[in-house]
Amino acid sequence: MHVTVIGGGLAGMIAALRLAERGFAVDLYESTSRLGGKAGCNQHGSDFDEHGYHIFPMWCRNIWKLVDELGIAGHFADVEDFVQIERGEFPRNKTLTNLGSARYVFHNLFSGVLPVEEMALFFYSTLDLMSHRFSYRRFLDQTSVKGFVRGRIYRTERVVLQHQDLLLKGINVPSYAVSAMTMRNVLKYWFKYPLPMHRVLKGNLQQLWIEPIEKRMAALGVKIHLGQRLERIETAQGRVTAVHLNSTRHPVERAVVAIPWERLAAILDDDLYRAAPKLFAIRGLNSAAMAALNIYFRGVVPGMPKDHVNVIGGRYGLSFIDVGQWWPEYRGRTVLNAISSNFTALESVSEDVAVREMLDELFEFIPALRDVEIEKTDFQPHVDEPLFMNEVGAWQSRPGAKTELPNLYLAGDCCRNHIDLVSMEGAVSAGLLAAEAVRKDAGSSRPGGDPDSRRVAALAALAAMVLRPARSRRVEADC
Numbered sequence: 399m400h401v402t403v404i405g406g407g408l409a410g411m412i413a414a415l416r417l418a419e420r421g422f423a424v425d426l427y428e429s430t431s432r433l434g435g436k437a438g439c440n441q442h443g444s445d446f447d448e449h450g451y452h453i454f455p456m457w458c459r460n461i462w463k464l465v466d467e468l469g470i471a472g473h474f475a476d477v478e479d480f481v482q483i484e485r486g487e488f489p490r491n492k493t494l495t496n497l498g499s500a501r502y503v504f505h506n507l508f509s510g511v512l513p514v515e516e517m518a519l520f521f522y523s524t525l526d527l528m529s530h531r532f533s534y535r536r537f538l539d540q541t542s543v544k545g546f547v548r549g550r551i552y553r554t555e556r557v558v559l560q561h562q563d564l565l566l567k568g569i570n571v572p573s574y575a576v577s578a579m580t581m582r583n584v585l586k587y588w589f590k591y592p593l594p595m596h597r598v599l600k601g602n603l604q605q606l607w608i609e610p611i612e613k614r615m616a617a618l619g620v621k622i623h624l625g626q627r628l629e630r631i632e633t634a635q636g637r638v639t640a641v642h643l644n645s646t647r648h649p650v651e652r653a654v655v656a657i658p659w660e661r662l663a664a665i666l667d668d669d670l671y672r673a674a675p676k677l678f679a680i681r682g683l684n685s686a687a688m689a690a691l692n693i694y695f696r697g698v699v700p701g702m703p704k705d706h707v708n709v710i711g712g713r714y715g716l717s718f719i720d721v722g723q724w725w726p727e728y729r730g731r732t733v734l735n736a737i738s739s740n741f742t743a744l745e746s747v748s749e750d751v752a753v754r755e756m757l758d759e760l761f762e763f764i765p766a767l768r769d770v771e772i773e774k775t776d777f778q779p780h781v782d783e784p785l786f787m788n789e790v791g792a793w794q795s796r797p798g799a800k801t802e803l804p805n806l807y808l809a810g811d812c813c814r815n816h817i818d819l820v821s822m823e824g825a826v827s828a829g830l831l832a833a834e835a836v837r838k839d840a841g842s843s844r845p846g847g848d849p850d851s852r853r854v855a856a857l858a859a860l861a862a863m864v865l866r867p868a869r870s871r872r873v874e875a876d877c
């Protein structure tokens with residue numbers, strides 16, 4: 399049995415990996431010259447420039463399972479603090495620690511980020527949002543986080559702003575219009591797995607995270623084809639018959655398409671509309687550019703925090719990590735990997751102007767940055783690679799793993815999955831769901847599925863059902 403996987407981001411890689419483990423012959427096609435998509439980085443000389451710094455929260459259960467399987471737990475370091483820098487305060491700052499943990503409630507209440515009474519209201523508003531039952535999904539998905547908090551009688555303007563500036567930047571999603579349903583789900587996961595707040599890699603994404611997955615895929619016989627762009631999906635008699643990559647036709651048995659929704663939307667044509675009209679609902683989705691600016695200083699900027707830093711109240715939604723304090727190759731110098739999660743205003747200006755604006759904002763908040771010479775900057779506007787947005791109402795337009803075509807499956811961070819939030823765990827979960835849908839449709843067994851072990855597994859599953867009727871929703875995509 400053969401599967402064609404298109405898109406070499408995390409969703410496509412995980413689908414390919416799990417399918418190969420289940421005995422499928424897999425060809426993986428990726429349009430660029432490397433795997434990893436948004437969770438990878440480009441090599442420039444000896445430097446690896448991240449698509450954007452990435453944090454790995456503890457609720458990424460499928461990711462941590464994979465990390466254990468790959469034996470790369472040692473590549474990660476715990477981060478407990480989320481440092482808040484306000485104008486005119488540096489080198490002083492306010493630090494929130496392990497925000498989801500009850501043990502740190504007092505520390506965070508008295509962190510000075512807000513007056514104590516408003517900090518208490520802020521925490522109350524998160525509990526209020528989390529307390530909404532999942533059956534309110536439709537209602538919550540029609541309301542933004544801001545709208546939800548503004549509608550509460552206890553809200554203050556600063557509590558509203560705190561949600562915008564802190565939580566939403568903490569998850570690297572632009573602050574406007576995010577669905578209250580998504581926020582509710584993320585908060586629940588964060589409170590369920592609070593310690594440490596998240597982890598970061600001790601080196602770059604490509605070498606420490608993407609390459610180990612790539613090696614495992616190669617060991618399982620996945621054939622990886624780089625520089626192959628999907629241009630058309632050919633259908634006949636209600637099935638996908640072939641995909642066209644770089645003007646070459648490839649016949650298809652089953653296909654998993656794991657490319658961003660806007661790239662898929664660009665190749666939806668009349669034939670596909672006749673065969674799978676529901677697929678066209680993805681046109682109702684939205685994405686936004688999240689720019690990355692990596693700044694290489696020649697020396698150490700004194701007073702730079704080691705943890706994840708949030709620049710409060712700036713124009714461009716900047717946050718960063720000083721990877722000079724995590725990556726061995728940059729020891730002895732400051733290297734900031736910064737992200738702008740409010741980049742819309744700068745999308746059409748030249749690179750020089752955008753970089754100047756972002757640097758000026760950083761200098762304004764952290765004047766010490768001016769004192770150390772900048773060796774170089776790497777700027778990635780990502781206007782052509784925007785990030786799917788969990789906007790109000792998006793759930794309705796998000797596709798599932800299965801489509802109306804029985805041999806076409808979708809994966810990617812925009813696909814429906816229990817994580818909901820656009821994230822690496824969301825992409826991994828969607829990849830797992832697609833692999834599982836293919837496996838079921840093909841009637842294939844799980845790995846190691848000889849008849850005896852299948853019988854044992856079935857008995858174990860029955861016992862688990864009897865003993866744990868209230869099975870956690872988090873394992874929905876854990877396959």
Ligand SMILES: Cc1cc2nc3c(=O)[nH]c(=O)nc-3n(C[C@H](O)[C@H](O)[C@H](O)COP(=O)(O)OP(=O)(O)OC[C@H]3O[C@@H](n4cnc5c(N)ncnc54)[C@H](O)[C@@H]3O)c2cc1C
Nearest residue numbers: 405407408409429435436450452453628810811821822825
């Ligand atoms: C700046 C930034 C910071 C982020 N920070 C975090 C974070 O801290 N924590 C977190 O969990 N998540 C974070 N994310 C989100 C996370 O990176 C993504 O949600 C996830 O990596 C998406 O994976 P994917 O496989 O769905 O899509 P992608 O990574 O976009 O992969 C899709 C792949 O398909 C390829 N492709 C596109 N078109 C075609 C075509 N026509 N033919 C063939 N191939 C094609 C692309 O080149 C790409 O490799 C961040 C995202 C950004 C942009």
